[in-house]
Amino acid sequence: MRNPVVTAVTTASLIASQIAIPAFAQTTTYPYPMPKPQLGYDRDYAGTIRCESYGNRQQRCTVRTDNRVDLTRVIGGRCSKGRDWGFDANQIWVSGGCRAEFRYGYAGGYPGGDFAGTLNCESWQYRYEQCNVRTDNRVELTRKIAGKCNAGRQWGYTNDYIWVDKGCRAQFGYGYRNTRPPEKDKGPSTGLIIGGIVVAGGLLALLASQKKKKADGTADESVTTHPPQGPATLSANLSGLPSGSRPSVQNCMTDAARQIGITGGTRLSYDRLIHLEQGNGGWRIRAAMTATYPDGAKQIEMYCRATPSDIIQLDFS
Incomplete structure (x- = not known):
């Protein structure tokens, strides 16, 4: 005759093991270090938002971005940064049918320590100003002081300096603190000054893609x-x-x-x-x-x- 106590324990063990199996099946092995528990896409950001352009009309989504926005998912249409979507400190905008989800801001406030440093670069009396600093091709506008400061129009950067023009006065974070920059260089910003004229990044990229080869087979590095x-x-x-x-x-x-x-x-x-x-x-x-x-x-x-x-x-x- 079977012991009813043993039978009950065995049955309970089987039920517990069947409940536990799906949990182990969903376990993911991460490389070290293991990420912290996350809400949404990434707790490094303040949040996520959908911003959608219907009928090719421009739509503005009011949100504090701290001048940090990344497109995480295209829902519909073409979404090219600077043409179909963009942002400033207080909003994200989409146009031309772009419908997408964006991450924005910084969890817990703006992490100034993430940069190698910050500096003020200021254009006085609408004159072009160049502030020499090693940027590692990473620059973000952290605070506008005065004037219009549109990336590629009134400010930009290279690996060696940040520039401002036409009355833009702002504070910029640059470089990487205690970390190495990405191996793949991002290249210069969305605009450069050539002969006193701000040249759009898209035009620079177009010309760069069609550079002639030198005699040794390397690309001509001139802009x-x-x-x-x-x-x-x-x-x-x-x-x-x-x-x-x-x-x-x-x-x-x-x-x-x-x-x-x-x-x-x-x-x-x-x-x-x-x-x-x-x-x-x-x-x-x-x-x-x-x-x-x-x-x-x-x-x-x-x-x-x-x-x-x-x-x-x-x-x-």
Whole structure:
């Protein structure tokens, strides 16, 4: 006759083991050190948010970002940073149909100790100023003091310095503290000063991708392939655009022609409109264009946000 006590214990053990099995099946082995328990994507961030553009309209999602935002998941549309989404200290914006999820801010406040150091770099009387410091190609604007400070327009950086222009006065965090920079260099920031003109990062990348090889087979490291010139000749018939948009669009085209010229181009032609949208006292335009250089024509896409008197953002792809 079976002992009822033993039977009860055995049955209880089997039930307990069956309950425990799924828990072990879900266990994940992590490399050292093991991460701390997380809520959401990453407790290093203050939080996550969805920001979505419907009908290609711009949408602003108000949130304190501390000037730190990363795209974690594209929900729909094209989401290119600087063209379809961006941010400042107080908001994230999306446009052109971009729908995405973003991480933002810092858990527990801004971690100033993460940088090698901070410095103030200030443009007085709208003059260009260069602040020499080793950045390890990592710079973030931590506090705006005065003026407009749009990355690639009024400030930027290289491995050796941070620059500001047109009245931007700000504090920047730079480099890495007690850590090595990533092995893959990020390269310069979204804009560089060439001949006193801020050249968009997209145009620099386009030219860099088409550099000619030297005799030894290595790429030419110069920023531009051709000698800088004055503004490229602009050919743009804007009569088909809404009359209210033309001053802003013309401002974009004129600045684009200056950038093409300073990188060695001779002509810039407006081919067709891709998207045009009004907002915040100005206009956003995406257009297909042709830039002519001594070695041939290059098909480019221009994205610009501007008012009749000010360029907010200009880039190429």
